Amino acid sequence: MWRYIKWGFRITLLLFVVGFFHYTLPQHDIVRIVGTENRRIDVGVNSIFWSRPDVGMAEGNASRDVFFINAIYPDGSIMDYRNEDTGWGWPPYFKIDTFALQTKAKEMISPSSAPTWVSVTHYGWRNGLFTIFPNAVEVTRVDGQNARIIPWFNIVFFVVLGFVLFMLRRMWMQFRERTIDPVVASAGETWDSVDATADAARDRAKGIFGRFMAWLGTWSGKGR
C-alpha cells in the first residue's frame, strides 16, 4: 500500500517535470506556412497558456489581438502557432520581435505546388480542448522537408542543468559532512555521558530522524 503511494508520488513528480520541460524548451517543426492572421482573443481559464501584451503596452486587459501563423506539416497535418511577445516574463525567451516575426512568416507563405519549407522554433503545446497554441519564436528557411536540425540550445541547457544538480548535491554533501554530522556526533556523545534512561529518548530521536534520512536515501538508490 505504502509502496504504491510512493511510486504514484514519484511518477506524478516525474510527469510534472518532464511536462514542464516539454512545454517550456524550444522545439523545431518543419512546416509550410499557408497563412498568417490576426485575431482578437478573450483569454479565460486557459490564461496560463497564453502570453501577455507586447512589451510597453497596457497590461491587465483580458481581451487583445494576437497574431497567428497557420502551417501544414509535410505529411499534411495541421498546426497553428500563436505569435506573442514573452517580454520579460515567463518563459524567459525575452521575445520582443513579434511584429517582425509575423512579417517574416508572411513573406514565407508558399502554395503546395511550390512549397517553401520552414523551420518554426516554438515552445508550448497545441490543444483543442483548452484552445491553446504553441508560441512561435523564430522562423527560418530550410533546404527541404527532411532538413536536419540540431537542438543546440537544449543540449547546452541539459548539460548546464546536470552540472547545477551535481554541484547542488556536492554542496549538500559538504554541508552534511562539515556541519550536520559533527553536531549529531557531539549530541550523541552528550547523550552517552548522561543517565542510561536517556538511551530510550536517543533511540526515539534517531528513529524519527533516521527513518526520514532512510526515506531520503531511497531516492538516491543507496540503501541505508
Next chain:
Amino acid sequence: MSAILRLLVFGFLALSVVYVLVSLYSRSVRREKLEKAWDSDPAREGTATGDRDAYIKAGMAAYETGLRKKLIWLVYVLPALAMGLIIYFVNWD
C-alpha cells in the same frame, strides 16, 4: 517597464542567494583541504594544535584574496551573459 524591473530585482535576489551558498561551499572546501593537508603530512606529526590553527588561518587568508574567490562573481556574470545572448538570438539574429 515594471516587468523588467521585477525581473532584474528578483533575478538579483535569487543570484545573491546562489552567491552566498557557493561562497560558503567554496570556503568550506578550502578549509577541509587545508586541514587534510596538515593532518596527512608526517613531518607535522606531534606539533602543537596552535600551529595547525595558524596554518589554516594563513591558508584561509590567502583564499580570501585569491583568484578562486573572485571567480564566484561569475554567478552573476554568466546568467546575465546568457540573458544577453538569448535576447540577441531570439530577436535580432
